[in-house]
Amino acid sequence: MGWRFDEVWLDTDVLWFREQPQPSGAAAVALPPGATDLFDLLFAPVPTGLDESRRRRLAAQAARRRRLATRTVPAVALVLGSATMLPIAALRHRAAAQELGPLLEDPPSLTFRADEFGFQLPETPAPPVHAPKTEAVRVEWHHARSLGLQYSGSLVDGTQLPVEGPDWVTWNPNTDSTPNLPWRLYGNEHTIRRILAVVTAFRAAHPDAPKVVVGDISLRHGGRMDQHVSHQNGLDADIYYPRLDRHLRAPIATSQIDRPLAQDLLDRFVAAGAKMVFVGFSTGLHGPSGVVIPYPNHENHMHVRFGAPPE
DSSP states (O other), rough: OOOOOOOOOOOOTTTOOSSEEEEEEESGSOOOTOOOOOHHHHHSSSOOHHHHHHHHHHHHHHHHHHHHOOOOOOEEEEEETTTTTEEEEGGGSSSHHHHHHHOSSOOOOOOEEEEETEEEEOOOOOOOOOOOOOOOOOOOOOEEEEEEEEEEEEEESSSEOOEEETTEEOOOOTTSSSSSOOOOOOOOHHHHHHHHHHHHHHHHHHHTSSOEOOOOOOOOTOOOOOTOSOOOOOOEEEOOOOOOTOSSSSSGGGGGHHHHHHHHHHHHHHHHEEEEEOOGGGGOOSSSSSTEOTTTOOSEEEEEEEOOOOO
C-alpha cells in the first residue's frame, strides 16, 4: 500500500485529509502544533499510518498492564505440605506486603512465617525417621541326622535355609541366578544355625557390606547332588565371596572379590567351628593350617564344612 504526499491517516473512522471539505482561505486552515504557516503544514514531516498503529498498540499494552496491576487477587492458600500453607492474598505488591503483612490463618497455627515474599519453616525439630523393622525369617527347625560321609551320605529331617533373608540371598549355580531352589538348601540344624549366626554378625559389623550370597547346601534327603561330589549329608555349604561392586551374584574373576570383606567372612566361619574351609589358590585368603585349604575350582566361593554334631 502506498502513501500520497498529501494524505495523513489518523484512524479507520476518520476521513482522509484530502477528502475533508477545505475551508476557503488559508487563514481558515487549523494548523497543528508546531506549524507556523501553511508551508509547514504542507511540507513538514507528518505521522504515517504505521506510526499511528504502533502508538495504538503501545497504548493498548500499557492499559493491559494497568488492569493486571490493579486486578483484585482472591485469597488463596499455597499448599506446601500436608500441614503447611501460606496465605498469599496480601503479597500482591511489595508495598502492600510491608504495610499489611500476610493474612493470618484461622485458627493461627504458625505453620511458618512470611517475610517479604519469602517464607521460613518453623524451627521445630522434625520427627525422627525410623528405619522399617525387618521381620525375622521363619525357619522350621528339625533335629536332623547326618549319615555317612560328606561325599557318600544322606540327610534325615534336615532344616531348610530360607531362600532370602535380611542378611543373605541364595544363588543357584545351575542357572547363575537368585534365588536358589528351596530343595537345594537343606542342611543339618547345626549347619543352618552356624550360617545364620555368621552372616548376621558379619552384616552387623559391616553395615555397608552387601548381603552374603549362599549357594548349595544339600538336597532335602541328602545324597548325590549335581555339580558336587560332596554336599551329601547337610554339613557342607558354598559361600560366595563378597564383590567389590556389591552385586549379589557369584564373582567371575578374582579381581572382583572384596578381599578384606572375604577374609573377615572366612575368619568368622572358622571362629564358628568350621572343620574345613576350601578357598581358591589365587584369592589370597588365608587361615589356620589344616582348616583353610587352597583347593582347585574355588576361585569364586569358599566351601565351608562343619563336623557332625553329637546325636
